Amino acid sequence: MAEAQKMQVTDEVAISISNMNKWYGTFHVLRDINMTVNRGERIVICGPSGSGKSTLIRCINRLEEHQQGQIVVDGTELTSDLKNIDKVRSEVGMVFQHFNLFPHLTILENCTLAPIWVRKIPKREAEETAMHFLTKVKIPEQANKYPGQLSGGQQQRVAIARSLCMKPRIMLFDEPTSALDPEMIKEVLDTMIALAEEGMTMLCVTHEMGFAQAVANRVIFMDQGQIVEQNEPKEFFNNPKSDRTKLFLSQILGH
Amino acid sequence: MSDTRAETAFIRTEMLAPELPPVTERGIIKWLRENLFAGWLNSALTIVSLLVVFLLLKSALPWWLNGVWNATSLGECRTIAGPEGGACWAVIKARWHQYIFGFYPQDAYWRPILAFALMFVALAPVLYYGLRNGAKLIGTVAVLTVLSLALLDHDVTHVVLIAVLMAVLFAVSWIAPKRLVYVTLLYPFVAFWLLWGGSVWKPVATLLGFGVMVLVYRLIQPRLGVIMGTAIGFLAACFYWLFVQGIITGALGSLPPGLAGVNSDQFGGFLLAFVIGVTAITCSLPIGILLALGRRSDMVLIKTLSVGFIEFIRGVPLITMLFTASLLLQYFLPPQTNFDLILRVVILVTLFAAAYIAEVIRGGLAALPRGQYEAADALGLDYWQAQRLIIMPQALKISIPGIVSTFIGLFKDTTLVSFVGLLDPLRGVTQIVRADINWKGIYWEPYIFVGVIFFLICFGMSRYSMYLEQKLKTDHR
Numbered sequence: 126m127a128e129a130q131k132m133q134v135t136d137e138v139a140i141s142i143s144n145m146n147k148w149y150g151t152f153h154v155l156r157d158i159n160m161t162v163n164r165g166e167r168i169v170i171c172g173p174s175g176s177g178k179s180t181l182i183r184c185i186n187r188l189e190e191h192q193q194g195q196i197v198v199d200g201t202e203l204t205s206d207l208k209n210i211d212k213v214r215s216e217v218g219m220v221f222q223h224f225n226l227f228p229h230l231t232i233l234e235n236c237t238l239a240p241i242w243v244r245k246i247p248k249r250e251a252e253e254t255a256m257h258f259l260t261k262v263k264i265p266e267q268a269n270k271y272p273g274q275l276s277g278g279q280q281q282r283v284a285i286a287r288s289l290c291m292k293p294r295i296m297l298f299d300e301p302t303s304a305l306d307p308e309m310i311k312e313v314l315d316t317m318i319a320l321a322e323e324g325m326t327m328l329c330v331t332h333e334m335g336f337a338q339a340v341a342n343r344v345i346f347m348d349q350g351q352i353v354e355q356n357e358p359k360e361f362f363n364n365p366k367s368d369r370t371k372l373f374l375s376q377i378l379g380h
Numbered sequence: 381m382s383d384t385r386a387e388t389a390f391i392r393t394e395m396l397a398p399e400l401p402p403v404t405e406r407g408i409i410k411w412l413r414e415n416l417f418a419g420w421l422n423s424a425l426t427i428v429s430l431l432v433v434f435l436l437l438k439s440a441l442p443w444w445l446n447g448v449w450n451a452t453s454l455g456e457c458r459t460i461a462g463p464e465g466g467a468c469w470a471v472i473k474a475r476w477h478q479y480i481f482g483f484y485p486q487d488a489y490w491r492p493i494l495a496f497a498l499m500f501v502a503l504a505p506v507l508y509y510g511l512r513n514g515a516k517l518i519g520t521v522a523v524l525t526v527l528s529l530a531l532l533d534h535d536v537t538h539v540v541l542i543a544v545l546m547a548v549l550f551a552v553s554w555i556a557p558k559r560l561v562y563v564t565l566l567y568p569f570v571a572f573w574l575l576w577g578g579s580v581w582k583p584v585a586t587l588l589g590f591g592v593m594v595l596v597y598r599l600i601q602p603r604l605g606v607i608m609g610t611a612i613g614f615l616a617a618c619f620y621w622l623f624v625q626g627i628i629t630g631a632l633g634s635l636p637p638g639l640a641g642v643n644s645d646q647f648g649g650f651l652l653a654f655v656i657g658v659t660a661i662t663c664s665l666p667i668g669i670l671l672a673l674g675r676r677s678d679m680v681l682i683k684t685l686s687v688g689f690i691e692f693i694r695g696v697p698l699i700t701m702l703f704t705a706s707l708l709l710q711y712f713l714p715p716q717t718n719f720d721l722i723l724r725v726v727i728l729v730t731l732f733a734a735a736y737i738a739e740v741i742r743g744g745l746a747a748l749p750r751g752q753y754e755a756a757d758a759l760g761l762d763y764w765q766a767q768r769l770i771i772m773p774q775a776l777k778i779s780i781p782g783i784v785s786t787f788i789g790l791f792k793d794t795t796l797v798s799f800v801g802l803l804d805p806l807r808g809v810t811q812i813v814r815a816d817i818n819w820k821g822i823y824w825e826p827y828i829f830v831g832v833i834f835f836l837i838c839f840g841m842s843r844y845s846m847y848l849e850q851k852l853k854t855d856h857r
């Protein structure tokens with residue numbers, strides 16, 4: 126595996142979360158989360174529906190606010206300070222389950238909007254970057270179409286390209302393939318694998334265990350707002366320690 | 381065993397060619413059968429409807445066909461039309477200019493006409509952003525303007541100058557359509573000057589107030605943000621308009637170049653309806669957007685103010701507000717301010733429309749999925765960028781039918797200004813025409829004339845909104 130060498134994990138800390146708690150009203154969604162992500166790590170988060178996976182990764186770019194504890198992303202602590210939030214958001218890319226492309230803009234405009242308005246990059250240059258990444262996700266020929274004209278898998282690849290155009294140092298994925306038809310899942314996963322091989326720091330909520338085994342260097346299992354177990358993929362799948370993990374794995378791998 | 385196989389297995393040896401549907405299933409026969417004679421109830425309704433249409437035409441058609449165009453009074457009309465009666469269109473022929481211009485001085489008709497033509501030039505970049513359609517629109521308007529001026533204005537230099545101006549604007553719209561945005565920005569001041577006349581320095585001094593606003597905004601926005609920048613800029617401009625502008629216009633106000641002044645009470649007819657309608661439509665949209673955003677804001681004070689304003693305005697009839705405009709405002713404003721009646725009415729009609737627009741847009745905002753906001757946030761766009769680039773384009777697109785309905789309603793409501801003594805086309809001008817001894821007793825013809833013009837304008841707006849919806853459709857559902 127020559128690629129494996131490229132997927133280097135460094136000692137540099139990219140994200141550190143300590144004693145983090147979050148409530149929705151009185152509902153305690155995230156309970157005492159502690160975790161550190163080093164630069165270059167590829168982490169897969171799994172767990173039953175409603176266990177707080179989405180909430181956790183949405184806290185990392187402050188789409189959700191945490192009430193207790195500390196989240197530091199790339200040396201910037203997330204507080205209510207808008208400057209810090211903007212800084213973190215411009216360094217962290219996010220891909221959503223339902224793509225969330227902007228339907229009134231073409232694919233190219235979707236990709237150049239944020240670089241032009243947030244990074245203040247000249248339009249020409251932004252378009253070149255966008256075409257570069259669209260080529261990378263293998264849909265440069267769709268650049269002038271609208272999102273509604275593309276298939277689900279193509280839209281999700283555009284969404285990935287759109288995030289990459291901001292040149293993020295960390296990518297968050299929230300179930301990127303679970304709204305897709307089976308034959309489209311592979312094209313999206315291939316894109317993500319290629320990204321991982323380039324050394325991108327990735328946090329990915331997914332139930333694609335094949336993907337976890339292929340690229341993750343750590344799998345985190347969450348239940349009821351807590352981190353229940355984490356381990357490297359081989360150990361996690363072959364030798365789960367906690368009963369909850371065993372139950373969960375038997376459910377998703379069962380048939 | 382072999383029997384069952386014979387039934388389940390099947391191989392097509394020859395592909396079938398497509399055929400035309402049977403005679404009763406195509407062409408006009410199909411259409412008639414499906415739309416007019418599907419079932420006996422449907423057929424009966426069709427026949428009854430045809431009968432009603434026939435009776436209506438039978439009673440009304442002679443009146444229309446027998447119309448009299450050349451007469452000097454209603455009595456003469458009746459004599460010419462004879463016993464079977466007929467419409468007396470002569471009244472329109474004699475008084476159409478009052479329906480269009482009110483008591484606007486006849487030798488200055490070229491000014492409202494030019495202002496009207498320039499309105500299309502100013503609208504072209506907004507209506508057809510950067511498209512050739514804009515140039516075609518301007519070309520048509522230019523030809524019509526020059527033709528109508530040639531018929532109406534006896535001063536040849538006016539006609540030639542305006543023809544040259546329109547030709548230049550058409551050329552610009554053809555070569556560099558985006559440049560026309562400058563015409564759009566300057567248009568309110570040019571139109572004001574053309575319509576009311578006076579020294580050119582008055583609108584220029586007013587324009588300077590916006591310069592002050594932009595300047596202050598530029599200075600403050602990088603430090604204190606968009607909201608503070610806008611607020612302080614607005615306050616600075618108000619300060620300028622209230623205290624400084626008077627001095628400037630005092631010094632320059634009588635200097636040439638200038639046009640003969642026209643008083644607000646000389647405005648009337650469709651000229652008045654357009655001045656009120658167009659100004660209110662243009663101003664109510666941005667105010668409505670801000671109110672809709674305010675109503676969805678997290679900031680309690682802004683939210684309460686927006687909700688209070690919207691609900692108050694929607695709860696009060698427009699007539700009440702117009703009376704307020706004509707009477708009460710005078711008590712509240714400083715005694716020496718002489719606030720023009722048309723301006724007061726425009727302000728209130730604008731606020732009235734803005735409240736409705738705000739609710740229409742709020743509906744559009746509510747229809748957007750939350751994911752759009754989240755994607756904008758995740759990409760690092762700030763609130764105003766997200767609103768301007770992501771949220772509003774989509775919300776406004778969804779709201780187009782509602783917005784245009786509100787605009788159509790607003791335009792028709794401009795006739796209500798007759799209640800505060802302004803000469804609207806429907807009641808104000810008609811009353812004056814009927815006060816003339818020659819046309820006393822005339823009834824249908826003026827209303828039909830005014831109604832047709834209103835219909836054409838409102839129908840035009842409605843068609844444009846459909847065009848726009850079609851053009852902006854990108855979701856390909």
Ligand SMILES: Nc1ncnc2c1ncn2[C@@H]1O[C@H](COP(=O)(O)OP(=O)(O)O)[C@@H](O)[C@H]1O
Binds near residue numbers: 149154173177179
């Ligand atoms: N905006 C919200 N308000 C209140 N409760 C929420 C909200 N979003 C999610 N929840 C609740 O928080 C829990 C965790 O949600 P989520 O993080 O989306 O779970 P997962 O992604 O693991 O399925 C769920 O029980 C969900 O009902």
Ligand SMILES: [Mg+2]
Binds near residue numbers: 178179180300
């Ligand atoms: Mg989720």
